Amino acid sequence: MEYNNLSEYEQDLFLCGRCGDCSLADKIVASGRDVFHPCSVKNVLGFEVFACRGRIMVLNDLLTGELEVDDDIINWAYTCTTCRNCQETCTATADGIRLPEIMEAFRKDLVEAGYQLEKHEKIEKSINELGNPYKEQHDKRLEVFGDREWPEKADVVYFVGCTSAYREKEIARTTVDLLDRSGVNYTVLEDERCCGSVLLRVGRTDAFAALSQHNIEKIKESGAKTVVTSCAGCYRTWKVDVVEQGHEYDFEILHITEYLDKLIQDEKLSFEAPEPIKVTYHDPCHLGRHAEVYEAPRRVIQAVENVELVEMETNKRYAHCCGSGGGVKSSFGELANKIAADRVHEAEDTKAEILVTACPFCHKGLVDGAKHSASSMKILDLPEFLMAYVKEGKKKSKAAEHPLKTKFMKYLRKHPLIFDGLKKDAIIDYEIEGERFHVHVLDKGEIEVVPRRSENPDVELIFSPAAVEKLTSFKNEEEYAAQFGLFFKEPTEEEWIKFNLRRNIVKLLMKGYRKFAQKAGLI
Amino acid sequence: MSIIKSSQTHPLYKDLVKIVGEDRVSDSRVVMSAYSKDACHLTAERPEVVVMPETLDEIKSIAKICNSTKTPLVPAGGRNGICGACLPRIEGAVMLDMVKMDEIVEINEDVMTVTVEAGLRWAELIHRLDEKGYKLGFRGPYGGNAGTVGGSVSINSIGYAASKFGPSTEGVVSLEVVLANGDVITTGSGWNKDAPIFARYTTYNDITGLFLGDHGTLGVKTKVTLKIYPKADYFTYGDFGFTSLEDASQAFLEVQKLGFTEELNLLADRQSTDTFFPGFLDKHPEIKSMFASVVQEVDAQLAQRKMEIIREIALKHGGKDLGNFASQMHWSELFNLVQPLYNNGFWLNTCHLRPIPKIPALMDRMWAIFEKYQLLENGIKWIASCLGAERAYATGWVTIFAPNKEKMELALKAWNEMLDSVIETKGCPYWNGLLWEKRALKQTDQKFLDTYWTVKKALDPENILSPHVFEGGF
Numbered sequence: 001m002e003y004n005n006l007s008e009y010e011q012d013l014f015l016c017g018r019c020g021d022c023s024l025a026d027k028i029v030a031s032g033r034d035v036f037h038p039c040s041v042k043n044v045l046g047f048e049v050f051a052c053r054g055r056i057m058v059l060n061d062l063l064t065g066e067l068e069v070d071d072d073i074i075n076w077a078y079t080c081t082t083c084r085n086c087q088e089t090c091t092a093t094a095d096g097i098r099l100p101e102i103m104e105a106f107r108k109d110l111v112e113a114g115y116q117l118e119k120h121e122k123i124e125k126s127i128n129e130l131g132n133p134y135k136e137q138h139d140k141r142l143e144v145f146g147d148r149e150w151p152e153k154a155d156v157v158y159f160v161g162c163t164s165a166y167r168e169k170e171i172a173r174t175t176v177d178l179l180d181r182s183g184v185n186y187t188v189l190e191d192e193r194c195c196g197s198v199l200l201r202v203g204r205t206d207a208f209a210a211l212s213q214h215n216i217e218k219i220k221e222s223g224a225k226t227v228v229t230s231c232a233g234c235y236r237t238w239k240v241d242v243v244e245q246g247h248e249y250d251f252e253i254l255h256i257t258e259y260l261d262k263l264i265q266d267e268k269l270s271f272e273a274p275e276p277i278k279v280t281y282h283d284p285c286h287l288g289r290h291a292e293v294y295e296a297p298r299r300v301i302q303a304v305e306n307v308e309l310v311e312m313e314t315n316k317r318y319a320h321c322c323g324s325g326g327g328v329k330s331s332f333g334e335l336a337n338k339i340a341a342d343r344v345h346e347a348e349d350t351k352a353e354i355l356v357t358a359c360p361f362c363h364k365g366l367v368d369g370a371k372h373s374a375s376s377m378k379i380l381d382l383p384e385f386l387m388a389y390v391k392e393g394k395k396k397s398k399a400a401e402h403p404l405k406t407k408f409m410k411y412l413r414k415h416p417l418i419f420d421g422l423k424k425d426a427i428i429d430y431e432i433e434g435e436r437f438h439v440h441v442l443d444k445g446e447i448e449v450v451p452r453r454s455e456n457p458d459v460e461l462i463f464s465p466a467a468v469e470k471l472t473s474f475k476n477e478e479e480y481a482a483q484f485g486l487f488f489k490e491p492t493e494e495e496w497i498k499f500n501l502r503r504n505i506v507k508l509l510m511k512g513y514r515k516f517a518q519k520a521g522l523i
Numbered sequence: 524m525s526i527i528k529s530s531q532t533h534p535l536y537k538d539l540v541k542i543v544g545e546d547r548v549s550d551s552r553v554v555m556s557a558y559s560k561d562a563c564h565l566t567a568e569r570p571e572v573v574v575m576p577e578t579l580d581e582i583k584s585i586a587k588i589c590n591s592t593k594t595p596l597v598p599a600g601g602r603n604g605i606c607g608a609c610l611p612r613i614e615g616a617v618m619l620d621m622v623k624m625d626e627i628v629e630i631n632e633d634v635m636t637v638t639v640e641a642g643l644r645w646a647e648l649i650h651r652l653d654e655k656g657y658k659l660g661f662r663g664p665y666g667g668n669a670g671t672v673g674g675s676v677s678i679n680s681i682g683y684a685a686s687k688f689g690p691s692t693e694g695v696v697s698l699e700v701v702l703a704n705g706d707v708i709t710t711g712s713g714w715n716k717d718a719p720i721f722a723r724y725t726t727y728n729d730i731t732g733l734f735l736g737d738h739g740t741l742g743v744k745t746k747v748t749l750k751i752y753p754k755a756d757y758f759t760y761g762d763f764g765f766t767s768l769e770d771a772s773q774a775f776l777e778v779q780k781l782g783f784t785e786e787l788n789l790l791a792d793r794q795s796t797d798t799f800f801p802g803f804l805d806k807h808p809e810i811k812s813m814f815a816s817v818v819q820e821v822d823a824q825l826a827q828r829k830m831e832i833i834r835e836i837a838l839k840h841g842g843k844d845l846g847n848f849a850s851q852m853h854w855s856e857l858f859n860l861v862q863p864l865y866n867n868g869f870w871l872n873t874c875h876l877r878p879i880p881k882i883p884a885l886m887d888r889m890w891a892i893f894e895k896y897q898l899l900e901n902g903i904k905w906i907a908s909c910l911g912a913e914r915a916y917a918t919g920w921v922t923i924f925a926p927n928k929e930k931m932e933l934a935l936k937a938w939n940e941m942l943d944s945v946i947e948t949k950g951c952p953y954w955n956g957l958l959w960e961k962r963a964l965k966q967t968d969q970k971f972l973d974t975y976w977t978v979k980k981a982l983d984p985e986n987i988l989s990p991h992v993f994e995g996g997f
Contacts, residue, residue: 010928011927014869014927014928015865015866015868015869016865017562017861017862017865017869017870018560018561018562018602018603019562019603019666019668019669019861019862019865020562020601020602020603020666020668020669020670021668021669021859021862023669024601024622024644024668024669025644025646025668025669025858026644026646026647026650026668027646027668027858027859028650029646029649029650029653030646030649030650030662030667030668030857030858031855031856031857031858031859032855044524045524045526046546046547046575046620046623047527047549047554047557047573047575047620048554048557048558048602048620049527049553049554049556049557051557053557054556054557055557057556057557057559057560058553058556058557061556061559066556067552067553067556071528072527072528072551072553073553075526075527076526076527076553079526090862091859091862091863092862092863092865092866093865093866094866332526334524335524335526338524485846488848488851489846489847489848501855501856504859504862504863505852505856505863506863506866509801514801514802515802517802517848518802518805518806521846522846522848523800523802523803523805523806523846523848523849
């Protein structure tokens with residue numbers, strides 16, 4: 001068999017040092033990351049062959065001819081949820097060993113060689129013929145919204161997605177309800193088709209281009225400048241895959257969590273729970289690790305008055321997968337249910353009353369997982385959760401900004417040379433007494449100081465108030481840098497700086513942090 | 524739930540299924556592939572069936588059936604060692620994947636011990652102890668995210684906090700071991716079935732020590748009792764550079780003798796520092812060698828004073844204060860230091876122990892080899908790092924990185940000469956395994972070996988436990 005796609009990853013397959021972090025690591029205390037046994041598939045099935053390290057060994061055996069493709073290999077290939085938790089955990093290369101891409105490349109080789117799961121053939125046929133993977137009639141796609149008439153033109157398009165349109169209908173309905181309440185000028189596409197995500201995930205790429213082109217065309221016809229989706233799978237596909245496959249579009253893609261975050265900031269929506277309630281949030285892999293949206297959903301949940309957000313032991317970049325991704329739920333339903341049950345148990349450990357997520361696949365998977373383990377945990381998708389708490393009348397006003405945060409942001413804006421040497425898209429998150437903002441390095445020495453926590457910082461810096469007062473008193477960058485280094489090397493009870501690295505060291509060096517550390521006198 | 528079907532061809536497959544159930548046994552070639560290597564490049568035989576036991580009783584039953592059928596039995600922990608210790612040397616082996624035996628059995632606050640199942644990983648143990656306000660002495664090997672307690676003490680692993688507490692085996696109070704015939708013994712004060720486990724050396728000789736470092740040849744460790752300490756919240760850090768490795772080694776020895784440091788790590792040359800912390804020495808062109816030191820104490824003044832003394836020693840030997848960034852990074856990235864080095868290529872290591880004054884002699888030999896094979900010109904980087912270990916010796920970690928498959932052959936040539944040099948300059952490997960066995964055997968006194976084999980024959984007459992280990996095969 002030819003491994004034309006897999007062979008492109010030979011260097012990754014060589015560089016895996018088999019340290020086993022992807023399989024067994026607990027980094028919660030030892031190195032301050034929320035990693036705990038990252039592979040949710042291996043956690044259920046047990047054997048090493050299901051974790052990244054084992055998969056790399058099998059793939060190397062296939063490339064050398066030690067193993068040959070058979071039914072076991074085909075089944076094994078489709079047990080990876082491609083959730084990317086192993087890759088985020090991996091520190092062996094700048095990006096981590098890219099197992100999701102590697103597995104998808106291998107699946108592509110399997111399909112090209114004629115090996116496939118019958119189920120996947122049927123899904124592709126359904127998408128080609130009906131525009132959705134569920135064998136549902138295309139003209140019934142918008143029935144979820146009743147007999148409502150949709151305008152042909154609008155500022156915003158709500159891209160519903162197949163799962164919300166045909167299976168998780170409450171997500172579609174509540175999303176529309178929220179958009180209605182916000183007064184946004186929006187529409188949905190009369191002829192929306194599958195985004196193609198499921199095909200890419202299982203290695204069947206032929207139909208993807210036509211689907212993307214069709215949807216882009218329809219969105220263009222609507223005149224919308226913003227496309228909002230409530231599906232994490234669609235979001236990742238639009239944001240990452242469509243672009244990577246060479247399709248161009250000039251509209252902005254937002255997940256509903258990002259869009260609601262904006263609407264709340266703009267005081268167009270506000271929410272209030274009648275009683276204090278504790279909720280936890282499950283990061284969908286396609287929204288989090290694949291598209292790096294972690295904070296927007298949290299900000300939205302925290303914007304609901306009387307709601308306390310509590311985190312699960314693994315969260316954000318290292319959150320366990322719900323088990324539904326990568327075609328696993330359609331191919332191995334029992335496995336998916338067990339993985340989801342594990343995630344629901346994690347949520348139960350927080351003592352939260354509601355588990356909120358932001359993806360129809362995750363929602364369906366988690367609900368099935370809860371049933372599988374007889375859990376009574378209430379599981380809601382974010383729009384559904386919010387709809388119960390829409391606040392009528394006066395919208396919540398923004399809280400006043402911490403004066404030191406304002407002062408520090410102003411100071412950094414005036415002194416972009418502090419960040420000289422950092423490469424484009426380096427992001428540093430700042431925290432002073434729980435208040436957050438971040439600096440985003442742009443092109444040509446410019447920086448953007450954004451008054452909220454970053455979705456995907458390289459480094460998080462935590463400052464004592466006295467340290468900020470002193471740092472912002474310096475007139476030039478050299479003095480600032482020298483004092484910054486001193487606070488780190490010789491902290492006092494009053495004046496100190498702490499930091500958390502959020503990317504691996506190799507990646508940080510590639511982004512220019514060596515020069516930054518040298519200027520600060522750290523090295 | 525089996526997604527990959529077992530071939531059911533291993534003679535013990537059905538017996539093993541009876542013991543642990545179908546979901547925790549596999550003899551599929553696909554599953555075996557994932558157990559065919561540890562974290563080094565060396566290979567031996569693949570296991571032919573893997574079992575994931577969850578209880579002592581299951582292991583007893585597995586040992587009995589293996590013993591009665593003379594089937595090789597090989598225990599394996601996190602399988603991220605770098606000497607091939609967990610790989611079978613013989614066909615037909617049953618491998619025990621121990622990672623499901625990962626419970627904390629007891630934290631005994633009266634006698635300051637923790638008893639864990641042997642498959643528990645070090646990082647996870649640290650996490651659970653931290654929640655209770657305790658810390659370990661030895662923290663685990665540098666691969667402690669996946670490395671298990673049982674695996675480490677079976678191969679004399681060394682790593683974090685060895686400077687103060689010695690290697691993994693020094694912290695062991697007692698072991699629960701399943702013998703080849705399925706019998707179980709508990710060592711240390713565990714000989715007294717009515718007494719708690721609180722001491723290693725009581726009443727009889729040190730049976731615990733017999734099983735430590737046995738590479739799985741004398742029994743299957745199922746529980747390990749370790750010493751614990753109150754969590755100490757005060758840290759001080761110091762990095763010191765020297766213009767010669769000789770000066771650095773002398774200062775390093777003097778600091779290590781004091782026993783102040785939780786961790787003391789020497790980087791032997793500029794290339795090593797640059798591979799570990801790129802750019803760290805850019806502003807210090809005169810510095811050839813450096814060490815990073817970490818002090819952890821229950822009192823802030825105590826931690827500060829100790830670091831002042833360390834600094835005084837470093838300066839006395841001509842050292843330069845380089846701040847504390849490297850040592851802070853080193854400690855905050857616990858168990859994550861080695862993996863980013865893979866970015867330089869697949870690693871070939873020479874891990875061993877040696878007296879600290881013998882470090883410069885080793886490096887003279889190593890530098891000559893690096894030059895002979897023009898490693899840097901061929902894109903092969905290295906790290907020569909020495910970790911202080913209890914009282915006054917050190918590890919010698921000289922590792923080279925083959926950046927791609929094409930450079931592997933050249934790297935292997937250099938590496939083989941490096942291994943010879945370690946032995947010729949009187950180093951002693953701490954683990955053995957495929958990595959060291961042939962070279963170690965050449966140096967081993969025959970009476971020492973005969974004694975080991977007498978013990979082995981007495982405990983494992985059918986030679987089922989990790990057979991052919993210490994024989995120099997592969």
